[in-house]
Amino acid sequence: MTNLIASQFRSTFRRCVVMTTLLLPLPAMASTWLLQVGAQTGDKAHQALAFLPNEIWVHSGDSITWTFPTNEVHTVTFLVPLQMRPNRFTGCSGGGPPDGRTPDFSVYYGTVCVNSGVLSNSSALPNAPTYSVVFPVTGNFKLVCLAHPNMTATIHVLDSSTPLPHDQSFYDKQADRQRADLLSDAMASAHDHPDSNDVTAGVGHIMGNGGGTQTASVMRFMDATKVIHVGETVQWTTAEGVTNHTITFGPEPDPLNQILPSANVTLDPDGARHAVISSPSDAVHSGFITESPQDRTGLAQAPLSATHFRVTFTQPGVYQYKCVLHDELGMVGQVIVLP
DSSP, X not given: OHHXXXXXXXXXXXXXXXXXXXXSOGGGGOOEEEEEEEEEOXXXXXXXXXXXXXXXXXETTOEEEEEOOSSSOBOXXXXXXXXXXXXXXXXXXXXXXXXXXXXXXXXXXXXXXXXXXSBOOOXXXXXXXXXXXXXXXXXXXXXXXXXXXXXEEEEEEEOTTSOOSOOHHHHHHHHHHHHHHHHHHHHHHOOOOTTSSEEEEEEEEEEEETTEEEEEEEEEEETOEEEEETTOEEEEEEEOSXXXXXXXXXXXXXXXXXXXXXXXXXXXTTSOEEEEEOSTTOOEEOOOBOOOOOXXXXXXXXXXXXXXXXXXXXXXXXXXXXOTTTGGGTOEEEXXXXX
């Protein structure tokens, strides 16, 4: 009799265990996937503006954790379809912190914006920051960086019963390949103008793949030190496919006012911005110089952007300048003006 009771108990216990397992909520069996935002060389000059990798298949209920290892700023942002793209300072609208960020481990249903806010691995942080998003519903979702317009990715969220095409090891290797390709491409893009008064203000171009677009970028002024004479003019020209830069002498303006040039900048007949400097203490700011965005069928044609900035120097001295967006990466230079 005792053995019969014990047998019945074990049978009942097993059925309870099976039922409990079947009734467990999906998140209890969910996976966390690890990806990376951006990459850079040791001197920070060459930047891969990319989600690495930029296409992944996951199950509903899974989460993705992105690590931000670079000194260049990025965001992990999921907008609502057809939502007007905000800038990196406002992020998701509707209150909250000033940069419109949503909490870590935000849940993205495709109906409400999710945004990490601006993150980077600055020297003040002992570890690279991370940001995680949970995906409870199936669908194909576009990921963007609000700091870089041509930096996108695709997240495919499949039903939990559908087999996934790849595992974490595959994505790790894919990220390594994309990182190496982008950084080597950026290193090959740099070029100087040692025999002229021209400076290239950043170099970069856009590449596409199945997951979206990525940018290989050089965050430097090429031939950044110029030696000229009084009365001569130096011209900075952007060769970036997408990234904004500035040429700034003296104190930098407030972040919200950096897009526009300072009041002492005029326009030449060919549309180039132009300033005259008579002292190393003068404050001059070019505003953003960048290539015009690509046009899209059905939308208004984008106007030409400012791609050239000129400065005429009327007095001798050593004039320091920088890009206020990327000076922490080493994007600085000087003009030595001789009598």
